[in-house]
Amino acid sequence: xxxxxxxxxxxxxxxxxxxxxxxxxxxxxxxxxxxxxxxxxxxxxxxxxxxxxxxxxxxxxxxxxxxxxxxxxxxxxxxxxxxxxxxxxxxxxxxxxxxxxxxxxxxxxxxxxxxxxxxxxxxxxxxxxxxxxxxxxxxxxxxxxxxxxxxxxxxxxxxxxxxxxxxxxxxxxxxxxxxxxxxxxxxxxxxxxxxxxxxxxxxxxxxxxxxxxxxxxxxxxxxxxxxxxxxxxxxxxxxxxxxxxxxxxxxxxxxxxxxxxxxxxxxxxxxxxxxxxxxxxxxxxxxxxxxxxxxxxxxxxxxxxxxxxxxxxxxxxxxxxxxxxxxxxxxxxxxxxxxxxxxxxxxxxxxxxxxxxxxxxxxxxxxxxxxxxxxxxxxxxxxxxxxxxxxxxxxxxxxxxxxx
Amino acid sequence: xxxxxxxxxxxxxxxxxxxxxxxxxxxxxxxxxxxxxxxxxxxxxxxxxxxxxxxxxxxxxxxxxxxxxxxxxxxxxxxxxxxxxxxxxxxxxxxxxxxxxxxxxxxxxxxxxxxxxxxxxxxxxxxxxxxxxxxxxxxxxxxxxxxxxxxxxxxxxxxxxxxxxxxxxxxxxxxxxxxxxxxxxxxxxxxxxxxxxxxxxxxxxxxxxxxxxxxxxxxxxxxxxxxxxxxxxxxxxxxxxxxxxxxxxxxxxxxxxxxxxxxxxxxxxxxxxxxxxxxxxxxxxxxxxxxxxxxxxxxxxxxxxxxxxxxxxxxxxxxxxxxxxxxxxxxxxxxxxxxxxxxxxxxxxxxxxxxxxxxxxxxxxxxxxxxxxxxxxxxxxxxxxx
Numbered sequence: 014x015x016x017x018x019x020x021x022x023x024x025x026x027x028x029x030x031x032x033x034x035x036x037x038x039x040x041x042x043x044x045x046x047x048x049x050x051x052x053x054x055x056x057x058x059x060x061x062x063x064x065x066x067x068x069x070x071x072x073x074x075x076x077x078x079x080x081x082x083x084x085x086x087x088x089x090x091x092x093x094x095x096x097x098x099x100x101x102x103x104x105x106x107x108x109x110x111x112x113x114x115x116x117x118x119x120x121x122x123x124x125x126x127x128x129x130x131x132x133x134x135x136x137x138x139x140x141x142x143x144x145x146x147x148x149x150x151x152x153x154x155x156x157x158x159x160x161x162x163x164x165x166x167x168x169x170x171x172x173x174x175x176x177x178x179x180x181x182x183x184x185x186x187x188x189x190x191x192x193x194x195x196x197x198x199x200x201x202x203x204x205x206x207x208x209x210x211x212x213x214x215x216x217x218x219x220x221x222x223x224x225x226x227x228x229x230x231x232x233x234x235x236x237x238x239x240x241x242x243x244x245x246x247x248x249x250x251x252x253x254x255x256x257x258x259x260x261x262x263x264x265x266x267x268x269x270x271x272x273x274x275x276x277x278x279x280x281x282x283x284x285x286x287x288x289x290x291x292x293x294x295x296x297x298x299x300x301x302x303x304x305x306x307x308x309x310x311x312x313x314x315x316x317x318x319x320x321x322x323x324x325x326x327x328x329x330x331x332x333x334x335x336x337x338x339x340x341x342x343x344x345x346x347x348x349x350x351x352x353x354x355x356x357x358x359x360x361x362x363x364x365x366x367x368x369x370x371x372x373x374x375x376x377x378x379x380x381x382x383x384x385x386x387x388x389x390x391x392x393x394x395x396x397x398x399x400x401x402x403x404x405x406x407x408x409x410x411x412x413x414x415x416x417x
Numbered sequence: 418x419x420x421x422x423x424x425x426x427x428x429x430x431x432x433x434x435x436x437x438x439x440x441x442x443x444x445x446x447x448x449x450x451x452x453x454x455x456x457x458x459x460x461x462x463x464x465x466x467x468x469x470x471x472x473x474x475x476x477x478x479x480x481x482x483x484x485x486x487x488x489x490x491x492x493x494x495x496x497x498x499x500x501x502x503x504x505x506x507x508x509x510x511x512x513x514x515x516x517x518x519x520x521x522x523x524x525x526x527x528x529x530x531x532x533x534x535x536x537x538x539x540x541x542x543x544x545x546x547x548x549x550x551x552x553x554x555x556x557x558x559x560x561x562x563x564x565x566x567x568x569x570x571x572x573x574x575x576x577x578x579x580x581x582x583x584x585x586x587x588x589x590x591x592x593x594x595x596x597x598x599x600x601x602x603x604x605x606x607x608x609x610x611x612x613x614x615x616x617x618x619x620x621x622x623x624x625x626x627x628x629x630x631x632x633x634x635x636x637x638x639x640x641x642x643x644x645x646x647x648x649x650x651x652x653x654x655x656x657x658x659x660x661x662x663x664x665x666x667x668x669x670x671x672x673x674x675x676x677x678x679x680x681x682x683x684x685x686x687x688x689x690x691x692x693x694x695x696x697x698x699x700x701x702x703x704x705x706x707x708x709x710x711x712x713x714x715x716x717x718x719x720x721x722x723x724x725x726x727x728x729x730x731x732x733x734x735x736x737x738x739x740x741x742x743x744x745x746x747x748x749x750x751x752x753x754x755x756x757x758x759x760x761x762x763x764x765x766x767x768x769x770x771x772x773x774x775x776x777x778x779x780x781x782x783x784x785x786x787x788x789x790x791x792x793x794x795x796x797x798x799x800x801x802x803x
Contacts, residue, residue, distance in 0.1 A: 074785045110510050111686060112799030198751060198789030201781075 046180070047125035050093040052404040054248065054260050055411070057129030058340065058365050059237040061216040063178040066208030066344040067185040068266065068361065069193065070171025070397055071200035076141050082416050084199040088132065088175075088192055089410040095188050098125030117194070119187050126181035130188055132411045133264050133399030137172035148415055150255040152263055152368045153400045160381035161388065168268050168395025171203045176264070176363070178342075182209065204395065206268060208344020208361045215342060221295060221303065224360055225271055225345050226390070228288050229295035232303055233330070235340040246338045246372065247365050249403075257414035260403030262365040265339075265373050268346075268395030270359040276390045287386040289326030297326060325386040328379055337372045340365040359391070369398055450475035450510060453522065455484045455503070460524030460533040467515070468542030471803065474511045478503040480526050487523045488513050488537070501528065512802065515539045516550065552736065556685045556801070559732040563688050564681065566728050567607050571669075571676050574603035578669045582662045585640060594644050598714035601637060602765055604669075605721035606728075608698065609691035610683070614675050621668045624702075624710065635664050638710075645711035685733060689798030692729035695722040696791040704784045706772040716769035719783075720759055726794065727752050733801050741800040744793055751790040758786050 048056045073081065091101055102108065102115025139149035177188040186207070193202050212224045213231030217238050224230040235242055251259040276284070281292060289307065290297055297307035298320045307326055313319050320327050331338050342365065347358035366372035380387045402412045450473040452463040457480035476486045487499040488511070497520065498513035517539050525532035577600035584592040604611070604622065612618045619627065621636040628634045640661050643653045653661070675681060683691075702708040703719040730737075730748055738745045763769035775783075 072785075074782075074789060109512070109799040109803075111802050113795045194792060197792040198747075201785040201788065 046127040047098060048096060048127065048129050050089075050096045050130070051406060051409075054262075054404045055131050055401060056096070056404075057131035057176055057178050058247070058262060058342070058401070059215055059243060060129050060178075061127075061219060061237070062211045062213055062342055063127045063129070063180045064209075064211055065179055065182040065185050066211075066361065066363075067177045067182070067189040067205065068208070068363075069175050069177075069189050069205040070135070070203045070266075071173040071175070071193075071196060072203045073137065073141050073172040073200050075199050076143060077199075078142050078144060078416070080199045081138070081142055082410070084196055085132075085412050085416075086410040087195045089405070091192060091195055092130040092132075092188075092411070095120075095191070096125060096128050096130060098123070098128075101191055117187065117190055119190075120184055123181055123184055123187075126179040126184040128177065128179040128184050128188060130192070131176040131178075131264075131401060133174040133176070133401040134412065134415070135171045135173060135397065135399050137170065141172060145415070148255060148257065150249075150253070150258050150263075150400055152249070152253065152258075152370060153398060154370060154374075156265075156369075156396055156398050157374065159377050159393065159396075161391070162381075162393045162396065164396055165394045168204050168206075170397050171399070173200055174264070174266070174397070174399045182207070206346060206361050206395070207348075208346050210345040212343040212345055212360055213341040215340065224343075225273065225347075225358055226276055226284070226288070228284075228290065228292055229303065230343070230360075231341050232290075232295055235338055242338065243340070246367055247340045249367055253367070257417075258400060258402060259414070262340075262367065262401045263369050264399045264401050265362070265364045265366065265369055266395070266397045266399070267362040267393050268359070269362050270357065270392045270394050272390050272392065273356040273358055279390075286321050287324060287389065289320045289324030298324075321385070323383050323385045325380070325384055328384045329376060334376050334379065335371075337376060339372050339376075365401070449473070453477065453486055453524070454479055455486060455524040455526065456480040457482050457526045458533075460486075460522065460535055462522045462535050462537065465522075465535060466538040466540060469515055469517045469539050470542055472513055472515050472539070474500075474513075474522070475508060476500055476503060476511060476524075477508040478505055481505055482527045485525045485528050485532075486511060487525065487532070488515065489521045489523050489534070491519045491521070493521060493534070514552065517541045552739065555736050555739075559685055559688065559736060559801075560683055562732040563729060564676075564683055566732075567610050567676050567683070570603045570607045570725075571673050574600070574607075575669055575673050577603060578666060582666045585644070586659060586662045590644055593640075594712070597637075597641065597644065597712060598709075598717035598768075599765070601714075602717055602721040602724075604637070605698075605718045606725035608722070608725070609687075609694040610676065611672055612694075613687075614672065617668055617672060617675075621665065621672075624708070635661060636668070637665065640665065641709065642711045647711075685736070685801050686798050688729045689733055689801055692726040692733075692797060693791070693795050695726040695729075696787065696794055698722050700784070700787050700791060704780060704787055706775075706780075709772065713771040713773045714769070715772040716759070716762055717765060720765055720769070723752070723755060723759065724765075727756075730794070730797065733797060737797060737800040740803040741796070744796055744800050747793045748790070748797070751786075751793060755786045755790050758783065 048060055050056060075081070094101055100116040100121070105114045105116040105118030105121055108115055136149065136153055136155060139145045139153075175189060175192055177185040179185040179188070189205065211222050213234045214221055215234065215237055217236045221229040221232050235246060237243065247262050249258040249261045249263070279287075285291055285298060295303040296305060299308035299311045300319070307320055307330065309318055309320055309327055309330070309332065311319050327333060342363040344361045344363070345358070346361045347356060349357055351357050364373065402415060405411055405413060451467065453474050453476040454461040455476060455478050474486065478484045482505070484503050485499055485501040486503070488497045489495065490497060497515065498511060500509050500511040503509055520537045520539065521534040522537040523532040523534045577596065581593055581596045581600045584596060608618070608622070611621065622638065623634060623636055624638050625634060625642065642651055643658065643661075646652070699719055699722045703715050703722065706713065706715050708718050709715045730752065734745060
């Protein structure tokens with residue numbers, strides 16, 4: 014026994030010296046990853062997509078330009094601290110005993126968890142705040158009504174938005190909660206959405222996740238490494254119209270409910286035909302593996318294309334949309350069940366584009382009109398569009414170019 | 418909420434962590450906490466002198482007993498300030514404003530007896546003794562003013578409740594319905610005070626849902642339901658009505674006795690926290706229409722709560738302005754904004770629209786405005802005690 018014990022210690026010592034990773038396996042998994050808040054672009058766009066989301070849209074409760082600037086300054090300072098895994102102000106327990114703590118405290122002891130905080134401006138900001146009307150980008154349209162949208166007004170629009178993504182849901186919720194505290198008196202939450210699992214990959218290193226339909230989602234998504242395409246399809250340029258939007262982007266947010274019970278009663282063939290890919294590997298129905306280019310012309314014995322013409326892949330593919338692409342950053346969500354006991358769940362679609370008028374609206378119109386998936390199984394209940402300004406340097410506050 | 422810069426917050430937390438962990442005698446510059454290590458047999462104060470002004474003691478109970486820590490005047494009788502109920506292993510700050518002079522720092526293991534006293538000297542600094550004394554006068558005046566306000570409101574409450582009860586008992590229900598909201602205004606303005614007297618508040622102001630099955634439901638809202646009864650299922654006998662009416666009258670009379678008693682007192686933290694309590698009341702039950710389920714006169718209560726909070730802020734305003742002028746400015750604006758918004762729905766004198774007439778958007782707007790005021794108001798007590 015003694016000998017065996019000594020041997021075990023010896024092995025552990027070797028593992029400890031030579032194999033750091035092996036020694037860590039039984040330890041709690043700590044996500045020490047953190048991202049910088051400041052930079053050319055805002056974080057949380059091409060950043061490798063984290064697993065969890067808390068998204069909030071705010072209404073301004075003031076028309077004061079100074080108050081909005083003060084809020085953006087406070088948000089900037091807070092976001093920088095939160096993303097570094099630090100507490101706000103004097104922290105959750107470090108301040109006065111007779112005052113409410115500056116930080117709500119639920120992230121105490123948690124690492125940064127790859128938190129990114131991304132800020133955006135809705136159309137209302139430009140109409141409500143004095144002097145901003147002429148600064149509204151023409152790309153920041155009022156989204157049209159798309160066929161099949163049954164919007165819940167409490168999930169539509171917003172004057173400001175904050176997207177908090179992290180690998181720990183508690184870290185993301187902590188961020189939104191504390192940022193909304195800073196906003197009281199200037200802006201109030203209009204609606205919010207939690208996302209529990211990513212439905213896209215934004216870097217080539219990530220595996221393709223599955224949406225709540227059980228299919229791999231975002232196989233063809235734009236990736237951070239495709240720098241030329243990212244420049245072309247994601248980042249706004251000063252020459253696009255509004256100089257203050259340089260290095261920014263436009264964020265389309267759509268709360269898409271899946272009719273889960275109906276979908277689950279659909280045959281595997283029916284499901285695959287709606288998507289245009291196999292459920293297992295995610296290969297296009299024209300063959301190959303997940304990343305094989307779909308062949309929309311390849312026909313089967315019936316003389317019809319193997320990838321049905323009304324499938325999601327056929328209609329959403331760049332070939333069917335004038336070559337347009339978008340950077341998707343969506344999340345699976347569930348908000349429990351509705352009054353009939355049906356899952357209230359789906360996909361919280363987030364996409365970053367350089368111009369929603371050409372990259373989103375025509376694609377969505379086509380899907381709303383012809384897409385078997387959209388028509389049969391999806392119902393969009395929330396919808397909003399935001400202008401996401403570019404990143405900031407030291408000493409600046411987010412969106413400063415708009416107000417400066 | 419104030420955000421400090423990254424650097425200063427990090428430095429501050431490092432300093433206090435060091436002081437706490439190693440009991441390093443600090444330089445007692447007036448801004449750093451003085452570590453106090455209290456055990457069942459010892460009371461170690463890291464440094465025994467400090468310049469006058471705000472002095473912070475960071476008290477850690479290293480003993481097995483519950484303890485308390487006091488700063489006592491030179492006569493060993495008058496307690497200047499204290500922190501009580503420190504369980505074993507707990508650390509808590511005591512911030513106290515001390516003029517130049519000699520004091521004792523006292524730990525009381527078990528919270529009984531004379532405790533273990535250490536002499537503590539406060540030396541003169543730029544924060545002079547006279548300005549400390551001025552501030553004490555300011556706070557004492559604030560208490561006096563607020564006590565006067567409470568007594569005045571309760572006096573009116575007694576008169577209007579008696580009239581309301583008389584009309585109700587006489588069967589003049591139209592008159593009682595007319596008087597209901599207006600009488601309650603004087604209750605709602607000072608409700609946190611009533612809450613401090615045992616079960617007076619639940620006996621007087623419980624809503625039906627607050628009462629556990631089998632317990633008696635008494636007070637304003639039981640009478641409210643009988644005045645605005647549901648279509649069926651709630652009929653009171655004359656005897657039950659009389660019992661409710663007399664009970665309400667008696668409870669309000671008790672409240673009056675309590676606040677007019679010679680020893681009735683309110684300190685500034687009770688006043689500041691009371692203001693916050695009034696806003697919490699608005700946010701949790703008035704803005705949702707849950708307070709006046711049958712009469713829907715929630716906006717009277719809403720305005721009355723804001724009035725009470727506004728008076729509390731008013732008496733503390735000068736003291737808060739000395740330490741946090743920005744907070745005072747924000748509170749001035751937010752009170753004005755909320756009052757202006759409420760004024761669009763009526764007034765206590767002219768009457769308000771019923772809660773049921775509000776649209777969801779209007780409720781949201783009121784709620785946003787309450788949050789806008791409530792968030793900075795939660796800092797008022799700390800600003801006054803600084």
